[in-house]
Amino acid sequence: MTREEKYEHGLNVLRQIDGEAGQKVVDSLADISPELGHQVVAWGFGEIYARPGLAPRDRQLVTLGILTALGGAEPQLEVHVNAALNVGLTPQEIVEALLHSAGYCGFPRALNATFVAKKVFAERGLLPVEM
Amino acid sequence: MTREEKYEHGLNVLRQIDGEAGQKVVDSLADISPELGHQVVAWGFGEIYARPGLAPRDRQLVTLGILTALGGAEPQLEVHVNAALNVGLTPQEIVEALLHSAGYCGFPRALNATFVAKKVFAERGLLPVEM
Amino acid sequence: MTREEKYEHGLNVLRQIDGEAGQKVVDSLADISPELGHQVVAWGFGEIYARPGLAPRDRQLVTLGILTALGGAEPQLEVHVNAALNVGLTPQEIVEALLHSAGYCGFPRALNATFVAKKVFAERGLLPVEM
Amino acid sequence: MTREEKYEHGLNVLRQIDGEAGQKVVDSLADISPELGHQVVAWGFGEIYARPGLAPRDRQLVTLGILTALGGAEPQLEVHVNAALNVGLTPQEIVEALLHSAGYCGFPRALNATFVAKKVFAERGLLPVEM
Amino acid sequence: MTREEKYEHGLNVLRQIDGEAGQKVVDSLADISPELGHQVVAWGFGEIYARPGLAPRDRQLVTLGILTALGGAEPQLEVHVNAALNVGLTPQEIVEALLHSAGYCGFPRALNATFVAKKVFAERGLLPVEM
Amino acid sequence: MTREEKYEHGLNVLRQIDGEAGQKVVDSLADISPELGHQVVAWGFGEIYARPGLAPRDRQLVTLGILTALGGAEPQLEVHVNAALNVGLTPQEIVEALLHSAGYCGFPRALNATFVAKKVFAERGLLPVEM
Numbered sequence: 024m025t026r027e028e029k030y031e032h033g034l035n036v037l038r039q040i041d042g043e044a045g046q047k048v049v050d051s052l053a054d055i056s057p058e059l060g061h062q063v064v065a066w067g068f069g070e071i072y073a074r075p076g077l078a079p080r081d082r083q084l085v086t087l088g089i090l091t092a093l094g095g096a097e098p099q100l101e102v103h104v105n106a107a108l109n110v111g112l113t114p115q116e117i118v119e120a121l122l123h124s125a126g127y128c129g130f131p132r133a134l135n136a137t138f139v140a141k142k143v144f145a146e147r148g149l150l151p152v153e154m
Numbered sequence: 155m156t157r158e159e160k161y162e163h164g165l166n167v168l169r170q171i172d173g174e175a176g177q178k179v180v181d182s183l184a185d186i187s188p189e190l191g192h193q194v195v196a197w198g199f200g201e202i203y204a205r206p207g208l209a210p211r212d213r214q215l216v217t218l219g220i221l222t223a224l225g226g227a228e229p230q231l232e233v234h235v236n237a238a239l240n241v242g243l244t245p246q247e248i249v250e251a252l253l254h255s256a257g258y259c260g261f262p263r264a265l266n267a268t269f270v271a272k273k274v275f276a277e278r279g280l281l282p283v284e285m
Numbered sequence: 286m287t288r289e290e291k292y293e294h295g296l297n298v299l300r301q302i303d304g305e306a307g308q309k310v311v312d313s314l315a316d317i318s319p320e321l322g323h324q325v326v327a328w329g330f331g332e333i334y335a336r337p338g339l340a341p342r343d344r345q346l347v348t349l350g351i352l353t354a355l356g357g358a359e360p361q362l363e364v365h366v367n368a369a370l371n372v373g374l375t376p377q378e379i380v381e382a383l384l385h386s387a388g389y390c391g392f393p394r395a396l397n398a399t400f401v402a403k404k405v406f407a408e409r410g411l412l413p414v415e416m
Numbered sequence: 417m418t419r420e421e422k423y424e425h426g427l428n429v430l431r432q433i434d435g436e437a438g439q440k441v442v443d444s445l446a447d448i449s450p451e452l453g454h455q456v457v458a459w460g461f462g463e464i465y466a467r468p469g470l471a472p473r474d475r476q477l478v479t480l481g482i483l484t485a486l487g488g489a490e491p492q493l494e495v496h497v498n499a500a501l502n503v504g505l506t507p508q509e510i511v512e513a514l515l516h517s518a519g520y521c522g523f524p525r526a527l528n529a530t531f532v533a534k535k536v537f538a539e540r541g542l543l544p545v546e547m
Numbered sequence: 548m549t550r551e552e553k554y555e556h557g558l559n560v561l562r563q564i565d566g567e568a569g570q571k572v573v574d575s576l577a578d579i580s581p582e583l584g585h586q587v588v589a590w591g592f593g594e595i596y597a598r599p600g601l602a603p604r605d606r607q608l609v610t611l612g613i614l615t616a617l618g619g620a621e622p623q624l625e626v627h628v629n630a631a632l633n634v635g636l637t638p639q640e641i642v643e644a645l646l647h648s649a650g651y652c653g654f655p656r657a658l659n660a661t662f663v664a665k666k667v668f669a670e671r672g673l674l675p676v677e678m
Numbered sequence: 679m680t681r682e683e684k685y686e687h688g689l690n691v692l693r694q695i696d697g698e699a700g701q702k703v704v705d706s707l708a709d710i711s712p713e714l715g716h717q718v719v720a721w722g723f724g725e726i727y728a729r730p731g732l733a734p735r736d737r738q739l740v741t742l743g744i745l746t747a748l749g750g751a752e753p754q755l756e757v758h759v760n761a762a763l764n765v766g767l768t769p770q771e772i773v774e775a776l777l778h779s780a781g782y783c784g785f786p787r788a789l790n791a792t793f794v795a796k797k798v799f800a801e802r803g804l805l806p807v808e809m
Contacts, residue, residue: 048527051531051534052527052530053544054534054543054544054545055511055530055531055533055534055537055543055544055545056511056514056515056530056533056545056547057547058511058515058547058729059511059514059515059518059523059526059527059530062515062518062725062726063523063527066257066721066725067257067523070717070721071253071254071256071257071717072254072257074250074253074713076246076247076249076250076285077247077250077251077254081212081215081247081251082251082254084212084215084216084219085215085216085218085219085251085254085255086219086254086258087216087219088215088216088217088218088219088220088223089219089220089222089223089255089258089259089522090223090258090524091220092219092220092221092223092224093223093258093259093487093522093524093525094355094356094357094358094487094488095356095357095487095488095528096487096524096525096528098524098527098528099258099523099524099527115207116207116208116212118207118317118318118320118321119205119207119208120208120212120213120216121318121321122202122205122318122320122321122324123202123203123208123213123216123217124216124220125202125321125324125650125653126197126198126202126203126649126653126654127217127220127221127224127230127653127654127655128220128224128652128653128655129351129355129649129650129651129652129653129656130321130325130329130361130650130651131352131355131358131360131361131651132355132358132653133321134310134314134321134325134360134361135357135358135360137314137317137318137321138313138317140317140318141313141316141317144317150316150317151315151316151317152316152317152318154207154318154319154320179658182662182665183658183661184675185665185674185675185676186642186661186662186664186665186668186674186675186676187642187645187646187661187664187676187678188678189336189642189646189678190642190645190646190649190654190657190658190661193332193333193646193649194654194658197328197332198654201324201328202324205320220653221655224618224653224655224656225618225619225748225749225750225751226618226619226659226749226750227618227655227656227659229655229658229659230654230655230658249710249711249713249714252711252714253711253713253714253717256519256522256714256717257518257522257523258522258523258524259521259522260518260519260520260521260522260525260744260748261519261520261714261718261722261754262520262521262745262748262751262753262754263522263748263751264714265703265707265714265718265753265754266750266751266753268707268710268711268714269706269710271710271711272706272709272710275710281709281710282708282709282710283709283710283711285711285712285713328650329650333646333647333649333650334647334650336643336646338639338640338642338643338678339640339643339644339647343605343608343640343644344644344647346605346608346609346612347608347609347611347612347644347647347648348612348647348651349609349612350608350609350610350611350612350613350616351612351613351615351616351648351651351652352616352651353613354612354613354614354616354617355616355651355652356486356487356488356489357487357488361651377600378600378601378605380448380449380451380452380600381598381600381601382601382605382606382609383449383452384449384451384452384455384595384598385595385596385601385606385609385610386609386613387452387455387595387781387784388590388591388595388596388780388784388785389610389613389614389617389623389784389785389786390613390617390783390784390786391482391486391780391781391782391783391784391787392452392456392460392492392781392782393483393486393489393491393492393782394486394489394784395452396441396445396452396456396491396492397488397489397491399445399448399449399452400444400448402448402449403444403447403448406448412447412448413446413447413448414447414448414449416449416450416451416600451598455594455595459590459594459781460781463586463590464586464777464778464780464781465778465781467582467774467777469770469771469773469774469809470771470774470775470778474736474739474771474775475775475778477736477739477740477743478739478740478742478743478775478778478779479743479778479782480740480743481739481740481741481742481743481744481747482743482744482746482747482779482782482783483747483782484744485743485744485745485747485748486747486782486783492782508731509731509732509736511731512729512731512732513732513736513737513740515726515729516726516727516732516737516740516741517740517744518726519721519722519726519727520741520744520745520748520754521744521748547731572789575793575796576789576792577806578796578805578806578807579773579792579793579795579796579799579805579806579807580773580776580777580792580795580807580809581809582773582777582809583773583776583777583780583785583788583789583792586777586780587785587789591785613784614786617749617784617786617787618749618750619749619750619790620749620786620787620790622786622789622790623785623786623789
């Protein structure tokens with residue numbers, strides 16, 4: 024594959040997973056670091072995410088865990104809570120995953136991630152979450 | 155439930171998930187902080203992990219993500235790679251989850267976690283992993 | 286104790302320590318993750334914080350250290366700078382604790398935490414801090 | 417040197433490296449923790465940064481790496497992207513350093529740092545960055 | 548004060564707080580970075596720790612919180628659990644502080660710190676801890 | 679380029695930078711996650727590190743900053759202190775960079791990194807470092 028083909032392949036994956044939110048991140052890199060945008064798309068999505076060894080729903084569970092634990096990754100968490108919904112995780116499962124995280128990385132990280140989920144769910148008309 | 159009953163309930167969950175590795179951690183706390191051991195078991199497993207809203211296999215994917223991202227949590231990762239196998243994740247899926255993590259928290263974290271998985275898989279006769 | 290009684294007990298502790306700020310966090314979880322709110326209150330405050338083995342003033346010093354080091358926990362730090370004042374730490378002691386943290390987790394973390402303290406102190410009419 | 421002389425020496429270094437942005441940080445500490453401001457200036461810049469063993473341009477590369485990896489240090493990163501430009505790193509080199517960081521601490525940290533650089537470059541009329 | 552006097556002053560503080568453990572760290576820096584050793588002593592202890600605004604026992608509570616939250620700082624935690632005992636914290640209070648930390652930075656960090664405390668307490672004949 | 683050619687290209691870069699240490703890491707992944715090894719080499723080195731926009735010496739300064747700040751990345755830091763020497767940083771500059779890091783991520787991180795450098799310098803006959 025050429026560089027351009029790799030990008031197009033990654034963009035297809037990114038669009039299926041992240042929807043418009045992912046595209047917006049890439050667009051906002053155009054005037055500062057188009058290469059970072061290229062690598063997120065072509066490598067992150069086209070080469071890694073697209074691998075068949077783990078289903079998208081599983082990947083999003085891992086990603087929610089990582090981004091919650093990192094802290095300070097709220098913008099990426101917003102994209103990936105949307106992605107989690109896109110690939111089939113229910114609001115209840117996402118909320119439960121973030122509650123689960125409290126024992127492993129503490130309440131502050133779990134709270135910040137849950138408030139990101141609240142913002143995303145509100146935008147998508149998914150509040151309140153009935154558990 | 156009494157305090158003792160809550161502990162017993164949590165211990166049953168912990169044994170199903172973590173097997174002997176979890177029990178050993180709790181035992182090693184007996185002379186320094188039995189209360190921390192109690193809370194890991196009664197709260198962490200009995201009250202949070204046991205909730206039906208997310209399957210154990212899903213919880214382990216989140217946990218692998220968190221522990222990989224935290225760094226310096228290799229002892230806990232060793233317990234939870236074992237747990238991941240116990241609840242039905244295949245070696246291939248675990249390895250893929252750790253590869254996936256590289257894009258989100260970098261190669262050093264992904265490498266350290268993968269070498270923990272290698273140790274666990276070696277002990278359980280699961281090497282080499284064919285992908 | 287029933288689940289409700291544990292919650293009420295924790296809420297009493299939380300109100301004494303965190304005041305209204307803690308209550309607001311719990312309220313804002315009502316439509317997204319009431320269970321996370323329950324666990325912060327019933328477990329975090331009712332079961333752990335309420336233990337007599339360490340005085341509230343001591344607990345707040347530990348908490349200031351943790352939240353400063355974590356980074357990205359500014360919302361929680363805001364609650365806990367208020368809590369620190371509520372349990373008897375003086376503005377001077379809080380500022381000194383954050384200066385002390387610089388050597389252990391660096392100036393950026395110490396600066397961010399100090400600016401959170403400045404916001405809280407301003408709201409409570411405690412500026413300038415005379416040292 | 418007296419305490420005041422040490423401060424003046426550090427302030428000269430800080431002004432050469434960080435420009436007005438560094439001065440603003442120190443000023444905003446005046447009513448909450450002047451001692452933290454003093455130590456950033458007198459120790460951080462006067463005693464450590466001023467040492468001849470590593471050139472300012474080299475120091476800024478190390479600093480960009482640290483602040484990107486820490487996460488949650490966006491205010492400090494903003495000061496230090498400005499500083500990086502002040503000591504001779506080009507916009508292209510800064511952007512490349514942040515792309516480089518993705519492999520070591522992941523895309524979320526690299527993205528957040530790159531968007532801080534974008535803000536600084538926009539303020540200094542340095543967009544778009546041609547690579 | 549001259550550079551040497553500042554070092555001597557800091558060394559006196561360090562010896563009172565950390566005992567021999569702190570001295571050993573400084574000694575082990577002699578052939579690789581004596582300047583880092585100098586700064587830990589002269590600045591960290593002589594200039595910051597020695598400030599009267601916060602009692603050593605309070606400083607150690609903050610430090611235990613920071614080092615527990617950081618993760619990967621087990622060697623420093625070992626020094627500072629010793630220091631905590633030296634300045635008057637009881638084994639019970641230290642263990643309680645680390646249990647308290649679980650809610651703020653998660654069980655893995657709390658466990659790792661507690662096992663460091665266990666090592667130190669064992670060396671000082673303080674096991675088992677009765678709570 | 680084919681997948682194999684990309685790997686060979688990356689391996690050439692990795693060998694020039696990391697020497698045998700990098701090769702060993704890749705070899706140790708052969709039976710657990712050869713794909714992670716492939717991506718470190720083909721993407722990390724072949725596609726990112728090989729880019730001409732930043733000199734290897736500059737990249738190593740950024741990398742030292744990142745790995746020091748991350749904590750828990752001592753195995754990778756060992757590879758990259760070796761790499762830093764390989765691309766022309768002097769022992770004095772490396773030690774100075776780690777001293778510089780203390781102000782940004784604290785003494786514990788700076789100390790751990792400096793002791794990794796001490797191990798590498800000892801193996802290469804570079805101790806003591808004269809400053």
